[in-house]
Amino acid sequence: MKKTKNHLSANCSTLNVIGETTLEINIHGLKTEVIADVATNLITDLILGSDWIQQQILKILWKYGKLFDISEPSKIDITLKNAIDTGTHRPIHTPPYRKSNKDQETLNKETDKLLKNGIIEHSTSPWSSPVVLVKKKDGTTRFCVDYRRLNQITTKDAFPLPRIDDIYDQLTKATHFTKFDFKSGYFQVPLDKADRPKTAFSTRDGHFQFKVLPQGLTNGPPTFQRIVNQILGPNRWKNVLAYIDDIIIYSKNFSEHIRHIEEVCALLHESNFKLNVDKCEIARTEILFLGHAIKAGTIKPDPDNIRGLTETREPTSAEEAFRFVKAAECLPDDTLSFKLQTDACVDGIGAVLPQVTPDEDRPLVFMSKKLTKTQTNWPPIEQECYAIVQAIDKWDKYLR
Structure with a gap:
């Protein structure tokens, strides 16, 4: 909290301001954060001045308001062709299941x-x-x-989906985020x-x-990803990323973020896509995306998602311990150094990638691999070198 200070309200009465707080503002379903002064002597529950809202954001949202208008079903101007290639296979017919x-x-x-x-x-x-x-x-x-x-x-x-760890690496470099979610995205793609x-x-x-792309098809995710990549074009990996029907805009400062929001809105508007207003979040300094809480320089798992790990019982077998370790793998901190540790034995190799902290080496990820019959005959020094090569190849992006 800040020191007490006095402000004049619009009617020239004195406001006794004792601190600041962050509020979530919802404008027709669009959510954003503002910093508001806390006063002890308001005659109403809330006073909103002209400076509480970023006029640039409102201008963009009004300009591209059609993006959020879901009063009528919409379809984009791209028609899928040969999305379900079954070759010469005869039609498959499965009778409907019985229903209550x-x-x-x-x-x-x-x-x-x-x-x-x-x-x-x-x-x-x-x-x-x-x-x-x-x-x-x-x-x-x-x-x-x-x-x-x-x-x-x-x-x-x-067609590949983006690697989630690559997405996180990009987002840690930003300070402002906006998240868009398509309104029934698949149903906006004509078949x-x-x-x-x-x-x-x-x-x-x-x-x-x-008549449109249904959910449940094996080619649904890569097909939709291809379309979104095509629409976002060269902006991808610079200031916007998409994982199937989730879009996140990221920027290093607020002024850049305003420009990036408008660029992405223009691209989506031109394609005739519609967004789900209930799941859009605008100009946040911290945001949940793909199961993680993201803000400048840090990424942490969503607390709701890790409750199962924090409350789990202690593993009682090697198999349970392995499953727990895989589930609990951590995200890297780019400000810390990495240390590669490898080992080899008669029939396999293993490696761990810890980060060096002031108190301890903190393991991030693990790797293991069984040796082939030929490789088990290698001299121990060659098996050790093979473990190093495999680990470097797997975690190259963190080690170079």
Whole structure:
């Protein structure tokens, strides 16, 4: 808290300010943080002056307001072609699963809504996959199609998703963050008419197929990632990153951040994408992204995600200990030095990458590998060198 100070309000009365606090402001669902003075003698619960909000942000949000307008379903100006390549395989047909009367009512309502919004259409396709209803944490039900048999015969799209550790390495260099989330992102991507019959599913009351990219397809994530990468273009890895349908804008200072937000909004607006206003966070100095709390120079696991680790019982076997170590691997601190430790034995090699702290060497990640029959005949010195080479190759980005 700061020392007590006096300010004049708009009506010239004196405000006794005793400190500052950070508030989360929600404007039509868009969230941002502001620093507010704390006063002891307000005649109302809250006074907002013209300086509490960054006018640049409001200007951008009004300019690209269409991004957040979800009153009508939207589709981007890119149509997927050959997204479900099944070669010459004959159509697969799986009868619908039996449903309780309650689940059937839920399924009928969901199907009617998807038809009304232009997400699905009636079908005469020889293909068919069953529908499953999945209970969500909030008690509602998610409509899903079980595409497992279709996925088994689909040629896999090799387009890569970004490595999460590479994303974290970029974000630790920034001080300001904005997070965008697509509104039902897959449903905004039109599916080519030739692929639609393969997405068909049956219910008790009819046969339907998707007009857009449905969830559950093996090529869904790489396909969506390719589209988003194409839209963001050369801005990627400079000031914006996307992991499937999660976008984060990052900058080294606030003035840069305003410019970066506008650049990304312009690109998304041009593509006709819509964003989920409930999950967008604007101009934060700390933000949750992909399960971690991120702020300048530091990344920490989301406390909700590590509660299972902090409350777990002590491992009682080597297998349990290994699973715990893998789950508890830490994130590196770029300000500390690394130390590579390796070892080799008769039938395997191992390595650990600790960071040197003032108190101890803190292990970050571990590696182990079984030697082949030929490698077990190598002299010990060659096995030791092989362990070093493998470890350096795996953790090169941290060691060079």
